[in-house]
Amino acid sequence: MAEKQLILGSTSKYRKELLSRLAYSFTATAPLIDEDKEKDPKLSPKALAEKLAFMKAESLKSSDRVVIGGDQLVSFEGQILGKAHTKENAVKQLMAMQGKTHELITAICVFDGDKAIPYTNITRMTMRTLSQSQLERYVELDEPTDCAGSYKIEKHGIMLFDKIETDDFTAIQGLPLIALNKILEDIGL
Template sequence: MAEKQLILASTSKYRYELLSRLAYKFEAVAPLADEEKEKDLSLAPRALAEKLARIKAESLKGPGKVVIGGDQLISFEGRILGKSHTPEKAVKELMSMQGKTHELITAICVFDGDKMYAHTDVTRMTMKKRTLEQIERYVQLDEPMDCAGSYKAESHGIMLFDKIETEDFTAIQGLPLIALSKILENLNL
């Protein structure tokens, strides 16, 4: 029986580093799906994250392949927050979330040929109140513009929080390794 090829449908350096922790041989490949075109903001945040994870994985699926797709977004006060892309937008988003709780939704989808396995982690995160100067200093320090919510809780961003409620801390970084390792073990990889 030929060994299955494990593919991470992502160009995210964070997801790559996380999957490396599981000690599997894998290849990271950009998904063939157009994420922006598929982003349907009429969907509930969890449904949107799950849809985007699925289409990324599905875009690379095929015989002999196990493909992992993931997506992450923030649900805050009825809005969906993704990556800020600019320091100014990052500061604005962080200022609006201070002293409040938001949900960080991390969805994964795994295709083994045509069989699909999925998991979604919802982490509740409560931010401390910070001054504008403290938030600006944080954004300068961590440069979190490529992260949903404009923070890196696994780095200096941890100082922004009063409370984090999660089942899997790695989900905050972009790939829930506890659930993913169970899926991959069940696939006999």
């Protein structure tokens, strides 16, 4: 029997780099869903991340593939914070979160043929209290406009935090490698 092809259902350069750390051969492919159309405001942040991860993986599944789908969002005071897209919005997001704790929800779903294997990591992150000029300097330094929550923990974003509570630091970057590696080993890859 031929070995199944491993597919990362993502175009994220961060997720590609993370998955490469596990030394599997894989192909990254854009999921076949319109994420914006699937966002249901009635869902909790956790349920939404899980739904999107499932749908991304499901959209690429087939009997000869193992497909990984993932979604990440920031839950802050009952609201979902997405990507800022502009430096001004990034500073606004960081200003609102400073001195407070938010949750970074990272959901994955692995499809082995028709079998779905979900996993969700919730990391609690407490930001330091910083001035607007400090946050503006940070945004200029890392340009985190393409990241949920407007920070890049793998770069200089670590300096924004007082406390991080997580089971898997790589989940903060977009793919919980500890859990994912176990799932892939359990299915025989």
